[in-house]
Amino acid sequence: MARRVTYQIFDMPDGRFSVTVTIEPNKTMVRTGFATQNDASDWVDGLRDIMAALGAPVSLANPEYPESLPLNEVLAFIRKVSTETD
Numbered sequence: 001m002a003r004r005v006t007y008q009i010f011d012m013p014d015g016r017f018s019v020t021v022t023i024e025p026n027k028t029m030v031r032t033g034f035a036t037q038n039d040a041s042d043w044v045d046g047l048r049d050i051m052a053a054l055g056a057p058v059s060l061a062n063p064e065y066p067e068s069l070p071l072n073e074v075l076a077f078i079r080k081v082s083t084e085t086d
Contacts, residue, residue, distance in 0.1 A: 018030055
């Protein structure tokens with residue numbers, strides 16, 4: 001059975017980009033060091049080709065945010081939410 005694969009591109013604090021990929025149910029990998037968002041997107045396109053051959057579709061993890069997400073803001077939000085629920 002093909003597993004669902006999701007990805008998200010993040011803006012890193014150093015100005016580069018990273019891609020986080022999750023293969024359901026619980027395997028997450030991070031590819032870092034892309035100089036541009038286009039480089040990261042090209043890498044995702046290659047991943048999409050490979051996974052299509054395996055019958056595993058690749059989709060954006062957060063479709064409401066089609067562009068890269070600023071990692072610092074995401075981490076700040078996660079920290080805020082986790083302290084509110086503790």
